[in-house]
Amino acid sequence: MHQETALLVAVDAQLEPVAEQLCAAVAEGKRLRAAFAYWGWRASGQPDSEAMVRAAAAMELVHAAAVVHDDLIDDSPIRRGAPTAHRALRHAVADGPGCEAQGRSLALLVGDLLMSWAGQVFAGCGLPAAYLARARPLWATLARELIAGECMEILRARLTPSAESSLEIIRYKTAKYTVEHPLHLGGYLAGAPPALLDSFTAYGVPLGEAFQLRDDLLGVFGDPQRTGKSNRDDLTGAKPTALLAHALTGATPADRAHLQAGLGRGDLGAAELDQLRDIIERSGARARVEEMIAQRATAARTALERAALPPQAAAALSELIAAACARTS
Numbered sequence: 001m002h003q004e005t006a007l008l009v010a011v012d013a014q015l016e017p018v019a020e021q022l023c024a025a026v027a028e029g030k031r032l033r034a035a036f037a038y039w040g041w042r043a044s045g046q047p048d049s050e051a052m053v054r055a056a057a058a059m060e061l062v063h064a065a066a067v068v069h070d071d072l073i074d075d076s077p078i079r080r081g082a083p084t085a086h087r088a089l090r091h092a093v094a095d096g097p098g099c100e101a102q103g104r105s106l107a108l109l110v111g112d113l114l115m116s117w118a119g120q121v122f123a124g125c126g127l128p129a130a131y132l133a134r135a136r137p138l139w140a141t142l143a144r145e146l147i148a149g150e151c152m153e154i155l156r157a158r159l160t161p162s163a164e165s166s167l168e169i170i171r172y173k174t175a176k177y178t179v180e181h182p183l184h185l186g187g188y189l190a191g192a193p194p195a196l197l198d199s200f201t202a203y204g205v206p207l208g209e210a211f212q213l214r215d216d217l218l219g220v221f222g223d224p225q226r227t228g229k230s231n232r233d234d235l236t237g238a239k240p241t242a243l244l245a246h247a248l249t250g251a252t253p254a255d256r257a258h259l260q261a262g263l264g265r266g267d268l269g270a271a272e273l274d275q276l277r278d279i280i281e282r283s284g285a286r287a288r289v290e291e292m293i294a295q296r297a298t299a300a301r302t303a304l305e306r307a308a309l310p311p312q313a314a315a316a317l318s319e320l321i322a323a324a325c326a327r328t329s
Contacts, residue, residue: 001026004117017092021085021110025064028080030327032211033059033182035320040186040200043313051126055189058125059182061118066146066177068111072104073154074237080228085110115143127189135188142181149173153240158264160248161240167209169240174215175208179324202303203317206296211324213293216241217286218329220277227329235276238264242292246285255279297325 005019037056046052070076071084078084089110090103119139123132149172156165183200186192192200218227219234220243234241244263248256262268262276280286300321304314 001117008113017089018106018110021068021088021107022113024082024088025068025085025110025114026060029060029063030323031060032320032324033063033178035316036179036182036204037186039313039316039320040183040192041190042186043183043200043307043309043317044187044190044192044196045310046190049127052186052189054125055122055127056182056186058118058122059185061114061121062142062146062177065111065114065118066150068107068114070150072107072111073150074233076230076233078224078229081225082228131189131191134191135185138181138185138188142177145172145181146177156240158238159240161242161245163242163245163249166240166242166245170209170212170242171205174212175205177208178211179208180204196307199303199307199309203300203307206303207300207321207324210293210296210300213242213289213296214325214327216243217289218327220280221286222328232268232273235263235273236266236268243280243285243289246288247280247283250283250285250288251279252282255282293325297321 001023005022008022009015009019034053034056037059038052041049041052041056067079068085071079072086075086076084077087082088084107086104086107088103089106090100092106093099093102122135122139125132149169152169153173156169180201181204183204184197187197187200216234216239218231219229219239219241220231222229222231224231233239234244238244244259247259251259259276259279262272268276301318304317304321307314309317
């Protein structure tokens, strides 16, 4: 990473702020996607491998790219307690008309370069070419489904959400690229049989959905001091989440009208946002989403028990269920 940013700055010193945002994008994080890729490899019977660790790191670069682009789409102000890339890069350009658009353009390019680096890291991880060839088609599927989920979220924003529609977005935008695809990446590299890949799907899809459902709760009720990001974006952006779908279904007519009037407004004050949170709480939506998370965690555990994996891999994947579902950031 440092070598790549050094090569970028060597082109022109003016690129230093861009290099800083590339480093910031990968400096922190839960590393869950890399962990799932690694344990997909180990669950397939392969030994510990530094080359596999490097291949797994490619998933973190995919995630970093997705985060930069997601923050840009949502115009989120903070991520991990610091200004998002497009906000930070606004100060890298000269003041004047269009400086905010220029900052957004630079952030878009940061995300693009991170995604390019993901492919570069994967291709140069050091695993045999025959192993890489087994997993290479997965990259096309991963990119297609991730972008499809993002597009569906944008296309369905500000429409009345349904729980089914929200889950479809979750499945493609987050669930698959967070858990299922990393597991499959490790499995394909290891030459896992189809039955094991099916087990990864049975475990990975519900767990990935639970991960995003927890994220949806944190996106409204989370403490920004703990999450490092805004807890207003989903409300001001009228995101088509399962939480809001259940809130609109379960709210009283008066509360529903109040909620509908507030969703999507970018000028909501703190008191108004708290009123919307109270409505969501009263509607039973928060409790319902907690139930959905618990159901999916149970489904993941059941799939794991049925898979008959090597003990160390089974233990690690069991711990990752808690890491994905029971979190405050």
